[in-house]
Structure formats: structure tokens, C-alpha cells
Amino acid sequence: MADGLKYTGVALARVAELRRDKAWLEAKLAAAETRLVPVWRGHNLVAGSANDEGRPSAVSVSGDAAAAAVAAAEDLVLLGLDDDVAYFAADLSSQDKDVAQALVPTGELMNLRSCGPLMSHGEAALLAYARAMVHWHQRHRFCGVCGHPTENRDGGHLRLCSNPDEAHQTFPRTDPAVIMLVSRDGDGSGPPGCLLGRQSIWPEGTYSTLAGFVEPGESLEEAVTREVLEEVGVRVTGVKYRASQPWPFPSSIMVGFWAQAVTFDINIDNDELEDARWFTSVELRGFGEWGQSTGNPCLPRKDSISRWLIETWLEEIGA
Numbered sequence: 001m002a003d004g005l006k007y008t009g010v011a012l013a014r015v016a017e018l019r020r021d022k023a024w025l026e027a028k029l030a031a032a033e034t035r036l037v038p039v040w041r042g043h044n045l046v047a048g049s050a051n052d053e054g055r056p057s058a059v060s061v062s063g064d065a066a067a068a069a070v071a072a073a074e075d076l077v078l079l080g081l082d083d084d085v086a087y088f089a090a091d092l093s094s095q096d097k098d099v100a101q102a103l104v105p106t107g108e109l110m111n112l113r114s115c116g117p118l119m120s121h122g123e124a125a126l127l128a129y130a131r132a133m134v135h136w137h138q139r140h141r142f143c144g145v146c147g148h149p150t151e152n153r154d155g156g157h158l159r160l161c162s163n164p165d166e167a168h169q170t171f172p173r174t175d176p177a178v179i180m181l182v183s184r185d186g187d188g189s190g191p192p193g194c195l196l197g198r199q200s201i202w203p204e205g206t207y208s209t210l211a212g213f214v215e216p217g218e219s220l221e222e223a224v225t226r227e228v229l230e231e232v233g234v235r236v237t238g239v240k241y242r243a244s245q246p247w248p249f250p251s252s253i254m255v256g257f258w259a260q261a262v263t264f265d266i267n268i269d270n271d272e273l274e275d276a277r278w279f280t281s282v283e284l285r286g287f288g289e290w291g292q293s294t295g296n297p298c299l300p301r302k303d304s305i306s307r308w309l310i311e312t313w314l315e316e317i318g319a
């Protein structure tokens with residue numbers, strides 16, 4: 001079931017062994033059937049309701065339009081092959097928006113954060129992958145060791161320092177964050193429950209599982225235990241991995257866990273959370289849909305692993 005998480009399942013062969021072959025890359029870039037996936041300042045190319053289900057779909061460009069976009073792109077990244085057709089991400093961020101949009105008029109440059117939840121899994125995954133790779137290039141234009149400019153290599157999967165004395169290398173990175181559904185068993189004091197919190201910047205009423213970045217020098221399980229204690233003052237045990245999800249907003253991988261509470265009193269860290277509560281399954285089933293502001297509690301975004309963790313917990317404990 002975790003296979004169904006949004007932003008996973010890119011249907012391309014990543015062909016790492018071909019990335020270093022410059023002649024092959026150039027031939028693929030020049031090929032008429034090659035597809036270009038434009039990215040402009042965190043936006044992807046999307047058609048509003050171009051498919052039968054009337055939902056947004058990913059748009060890639062080929063032929064003359066692709067050649068124009070290649071010429072205007074600051075960075076190109078080989079995403080992979082679909083059979084023999086190559087897909088490249090093209091970073092158009094150095095262009096003004098109207099110029100970038102005019103280069104790729106067959107779709108609209110949109111933020112994946114807003115259209116991702118409505119898209120098919122495969123298309124959302126492709127756009128997320130392109131967005132994440134372009135974001136990495138934009139943040140690594142200079143060497144972190146010596147400060148020289150870096151250059152795009154290996155089909156966009158390496159940035160190489162231009163210092164003639166040192167060839168420092170930087171590889172694409174993603175930042176691990178843990179996200180956890182903390183539950184309590186039902187007992188004499190009440191039914192089973194799970195612990196959800198909300199940040200003040202979220203849409204009104206939205207509650208989600210707790211989450212936080214992994215720090216150097218700790219395991220993922222230790223990060224779960226620490227984050228829950230820091231954010232709500234609850235101690236947990238039985239930390240168990242469930243699933244993971246790339247989260248390209250901008251560059252995380254969310255590693256999802258379940259954990260069992262051994263203390264139940266909530267003591268909120270107000271710098272992180274506005275509220276945190278125990279909810280029963282009955283309460284959760286009465287939650288509203290994300291983004292529909294009714295003033296009542298509502299579930300997290302449909303495309304999030306938080307939502308998946310909550311839904312699988314509800315399935316597990318049954319009615």
C-alpha cells in the first residue's frame with residue numbers, strides 16, 4: 001500500500017551508467033522524441049484539465065519547443081528513459097516568468113504544492129523528481145569547500161568544482177525528516193487514540209502527525225523519540241518503520257513511523273505547535289477534508305504521508 005504514496009513511482013529507468021557518456025547525452029538532447037520537463041522557480045508545467053478525469057496533468061515538450069527550452073535552460077538534468085525516450089528536466093528559472101511561459105505554451109507553470117494532490121501518481125512523481133533535482137542545482141552553484149563555481153556533470157547528477165587544483169564533488173542530496181503516528185492503546189481509561197498536532201501557519205483546523213528533521217549523530221528511531229518529547233513532552237517506545245515518501249517542498253524525504261506512547265500528558269512546545277491532542281478513531285472519522293475550512297478539525301493533505309499514516313492506523317484498529 002505504501003507503493004501508492006504520492007511522489008513515488010517515477011516510471012523511468014534512471015540509467016546511472018549512461019550519465020557519464022557525453023556523446024550519448026548530446027545525442028539524446030538532440031533527438032526529436034526526447035521529452036523536456038520544464039521547471040521554473042519551483043513551478044512545473046501542468047495542463048489544467050487535459051485528461052479524461054478532468055484533473056491536472058504533467059506536460060513535457062519535445063521537438064522545436066524542447067530545443068528552445070534547452071537553449072534557455074540554466075541546467076539540464078537527465079531524469080531517465082522510458083523505453084528509449086529520454087526525459088530531461090530543464091531549469092528555466094533564470095528567465096522572467098512571461099519569457100519562460102512563452103517558451104512552453106502547451107501548459108501552465110504551476111506550483112506542485114497546489115496541483116500535486118490532484119494529479120496521477122506517476123505524473124506527480126515525475127514533476128517532483130524534476131523539481132527536486134533543479135532545486136539542488138540552484139543551491140549548489142558554488143563549492144562549499146573552496147567557493148569556486150561548480151559545473152553540471154554526469155547528466156546533472158554531479159556538480160564539479162571548477163578549482164583547477166581540487167576537483168571537489170557534490171552529489172544530489174535529500175534531507176531526511178521523521179514523521180510519526182504516536183498512538184495509545186485502549187484501556188480502562190478510554191479508547192485507543194492517536195496524537196496529532198497543528199502549526200499556526202497551516203490551514204484552519206488542520207491536524208497532522210508530528211514530524212521533524214533528523215540531526216547528525218542520531219538514528220531515525222532516536223529522532224522520532226526526541227522530536228515527540230520535544231514537541232509534546234510525550235515519551236514513546238516501539239518505534240517502527242512504516243513507509244517513506246520523497247517530499248520535494250523543497251528537498252526532504254519523509255521517513256514514516258508508528259510509535260507507542262508510554263506517557264500521555266501533553267506539554268506543547270509553543271515554538272513548534274499551536275495545539276496537540278489525543279484523538280479517538282471516532283473523532284478522526286468525523287474530521288473534515290483538508291483545506292475545507294469549517295472551523296472543525298480536518299485531516300492533513302491527501303498527498304502526504306501523514307494522511308497515509310493516519311488512514312492506515314484507522315484501518316488497523318477497525319471500527
Ligand SMILES: [Zn+2]
Binds near residue numbers: 161
Ligand atoms: Zn572546491
